[in-house]
Amino acid sequence: MSGPVTEAKLWYWQRVSAMALALFVLVHLATMAWAVRGGLSAAEILGRTRGSWLAGAFYGVFVMAAAVHASIGLATIAQEWLGLRAGAARTLAAVFALAIAVLGLRAVYGLVAA
Amino acid sequence: MATARNGRVYGEPRLSDELVVKVWRGREDGAFVAYRVPRRESQTVLDVVTWIQRHLDASLAYRYACRVGMCGSCAMTVNGVARWTCRTHVSRVAKGEALEIAPLANLPIVRDLATDMRDFFDRWARARGQFSGAATRHDDFARVDPASAARVAADAGIECIGCGVCHASCDVVAWRPAFAGPAALNRAWTLVNDERDTAGRERLLAVAGDAGCHACHTQGACTERCPKGIAPTAGIAGLKRLVAKAAMRGEL
Numbered sequence: 001m002s003g004p005v006t007e008a009k010l011w012y013w014q015r016v017s018a019m020a021l022a023l024f025v026l027v028h029l030a031t032m033a034w035a036v037r038g039g040l041s042a043a044e045i046l047g048r049t050r051g052s053w054l055a056g057a058f059y060g061v062f063v064m065a066a067a068v069h070a071s072i073g074l075a076t077i078a079q080e081w082l083g084l085r086a087g088a089a090r091t092l093a094a095v096f097a098l099a100i101a102v103l104g105l106r107a108v109y110g111l112v113a114a
Numbered sequence: 115m116a117t118a119r120n121g122r123v124y125g126e127p128r129l130s131d132e133l134v135v136k137v138w139r140g141r142e143d144g145a146f147v148a149y150r151v152p153r154r155e156s157q158t159v160l161d162v163v164t165w166i167q168r169h170l171d172a173s174l175a176y177r178y179a180c181r182v183g184m185c186g187s188c189a190m191t192v193n194g195v196a197r198w199t200c201r202t203h204v205s206r207v208a209k210g211e212a213l214e215i216a217p218l219a220n221l222p223i224v225r226d227l228a229t230d231m232r233d234f235f236d237r238w239a240r241a242r243g244q245f246s247g248a249a250t251r252h253d254d255f256a257r258v259d260p261a262s263a264a265r266v267a268a269d270a271g272i273e274c275i276g277c278g279v280c281h282a283s284c285d286v287v288a289w290r291p292a293f294a295g296p297a298a299l300n301r302a303w304t305l306v307n308d309e310r311d312t313a314g315r316e317r318l319l320a321v322a323g324d325a326g327c328h329a330c331h332t333q334g335a336c337t338e339r340c341p342k343g344i345a346p347t348a349g350i351a352g353l354k355r356l357v358a359k360a361a362m363r364g365e366l
Contacts, residue, residue, distance in 0.1 A: 004323030008361035011328040011354060079324075080289040086324070 010072050017069035024062045049111040056112035063104030071097035130211050133204065135162055137174065138216040141223045146214065159192050159199035159207065163215060163227065176227035183341065186275035189282070190227050191216040196282040198341045218282040220295075234278050234297070241298040242320040245305060246313035256310045268307035271300045271349050273342050280336035280346055292325040296336035296346035299327055303349030306356065318357045319366050327353040 035048065049055040075093035078084045084092070133153050136146040149166050160178055167174040178188035183201040190199050192207050193214050204213065221229035249256065258265055280296040281287055287295045294302075302321045305311050321327050330350045337345040360366050 004319065004326060005361050005366050007323030007328055008358050008366070012358040012362050015358070076324075076329075080286075 010075075013068055014072040017065040017072075020061070020065040021069055024058070024065060027058070028062070046111065050113075052112060056108060059108045059111065060105060063101060063108060066104065067097045067100040070100060132211065133162065133208060133213050134211050135166065136212075136214040137163070137166060137227065138223075139174075139226050141225060144223070144226075146216075153204070153211075157204045159190070159197070159202045159204060159213070159215065160188050162204060162213065163190075163199065174227070175225040184275060186277035189218055189277040189279050191218060191282065196279040196339055198277055198279065201341065218278050220282050220284065220287045221278065229278070231278060234281055234295070235276070237294050237298040238276075238301050240320065241294045241302045241326065242313060242317035243298060243301040243305065244313075245308065245311055247310050248312045249310065258309060262309075264307040264309055267349075267352065268304045271304045271344050271346070274300055274304075274344055275342060277341065279339050279341060280344075283335040283339040285333060285335065286329050286331055290324065290329055293329050294321060294326050296330075296350065299330070299353060300344060300346040300349045303346075303353055306353065315360075315366070318353075318360055321353050322357045322361065322366060327357060330354070 035045075038044070071093040074096055075086075075089040078089040078092055079086060082089075130153060133151045135149045135151050137149060138144055139147045149170050151162050151165050151170075154161070160181065163174070163176050164178075167176070176188070176190070178200060179185040180187075181200045183198060186198070188199045189196060191197075192199065192202060193209060193212075195207075196218055197207070199215075207213070215227065217223045217227050217229045221231065221234060224230050260266075260269075274297060276297065278297065280300075284293075284296055286293050299321060302317055306314060306317060311317075323329075327350045330347070332347055332351065334347045337347045340346065357366070
C-alpha cells in the first residue's frame with residue numbers, strides 16, 4: 001500500500017480513530033473512577049464484566065481503535081526517525097497493529113467470556 | 115541623558131561600539147568567520163552583512179533586493195532562527211555584542227549566505243501552485259465576493275513573498291526530503307480557495323499524502339516564524355481535511 005491517496009486514507013483513519021479514542025478514554029477513566037470507590041479487586045472487576053456484552057463491545061472497539069491509531073503513527077515515526085522506507089515501515093506497523101489487536105481482544109475475551 | 119542624584123542613569127542603554135559577527139563562509143563544508151562591525155542605531159541585520167561586504171570582504175555572497183520586506187530575497191538564519199534580515203533590527207536579536215549569521219536551513223548553499231532557491235520553488239510547482247483559469251481576456255472580470263468564506267481563507271495566505279523562512283524552520287522538511295513544505299502548501303491552499311481556479315482535483319491529488327499535506331505534524335514553526343504573519347499550519351490543516359474527504363469518497 002502506498003501512493004498519496006492511500007496515505008490520505010490512512011491519515012483519515014488515524015484522525016477518526018483518534019476521535020473515537022478520545023471518547024473511549026474518557027468513558028474508561030470515568031468508569032474506573034466510579035468503580036474503584038469500594039476498592040479494586042480482580043473478583044469485583046470480573047463480576048462486573050463477565051457476561052456483559054456492553055463491556056465486551058466497548059473494549060473490543062477500544063482495542064481496534066488503538067491498534068489502528070498507534071500503528072499508523074508508528075509507521076510515520078519509523079520513516080522520519082529511523083529512516084525506514086514507506087513499505088518497510090508499514091509492514092512493521094501492520095505487525096504491531098496485529099499484535100495489539102490479538103493481545104487486546106484476548107484480554108477482552110478474558111474479561112467477558114472466560 | 116539625565117543623571118539622577120543617586121548616580122543612576124536614566125534613558126536608553128548606550129549601545130556598545132561594535133558587534134562581533136560570525137558569518138558562514140563557503141558551502142555545506144564551510145565554517146563561521148568572525149568580523150568586527152561598528153554598531154549603529156536602527157541597524158538591521160542586512161545592514162551588518164552589507165557593511166562586511168563593502169568594508170571587510172567584497173567576496174561575501176548574499177542576496178537582497180528591495181530592503182523593505184517586499185521581495186523575499188534576504189532571509190538568513192540569524193542566531194539560529196530563520197528571519198528576513200532587512201526588517202530585523204540588530205537590537206532585537208543580538209546577544210550582547212554577538213551575532214551569528216548563516217544561510218537558510220533546508221536549502222542547498224550556493225556560497226556563504228546565498229542559498230539555491232530552485233528546489234524551494236520546484237516544490238511550489240509540484241504542489242500545483244500555478245493558477246488555472248477558464249476565462250479568456252475577452253471575458254468580463256470575475257466578481258468574487260470578498261466576504262465569502264473561500265475568499266477570506268485565500269486572502270489569509272495570499273501575502274506570501276516566498277522568502278523561504280517557513281521552509282527553513284520546518285522540521286518535517288528536514289526529515290522528509292520529498293515533503294512539499296509549508297510555503298508550497300500555503301500557495302496550494304490559496305488556489306484551492308480561489309473560485310476562479312479550475313484545477314481543484316489535480317491540486318488536491320498533488321498535495322495529498324506523505325509528500326504533501328498529510329506529513330505535517332502541526333508543530334507550527336512556519337506560523338510562528340512567518341514574517342508576514344501568515345499561518346501555513348492552518349492552510350495545511352484545511353488541505354488535510356479536503357484531501358482526506360475526497361480520498362474517502364473516491365473522488366481523487
